[in-house]
Amino acid sequence: MIPAEERVNEELAQICRTYVTDDPVTIRLTLDLLLGRGSAACSPPTRATAKNRSSQPGPNS
Incomplete structure (x- = not known):
């Protein structure tokens, strides 16, 4: 990290x-x-990520 980031942190x-x-x-x-x-795991899925998940085969496929 640069010094400014370290100070802010x-x-x-x-x-x-x-x-x-x-x-x-x-x-x-x-x-x-x-x-x-x-x-990223805290945010709700967007339409794009929901569509990608629905097109992927599930664990029971």
Whole structure:
């Protein structure tokens, strides 16, 4: 990471520590969610992804 990213991440972690939790794992997960990292599974499927899933054979095919 570049120094600016490191500073921002540390500031966000400190804010999270103050207002959310002291648990380092929960802090990391919270920041990942807030920054959009690894949150694809949290969003609802779009028409394109639903169409792609429906055209793929299922596990019982």
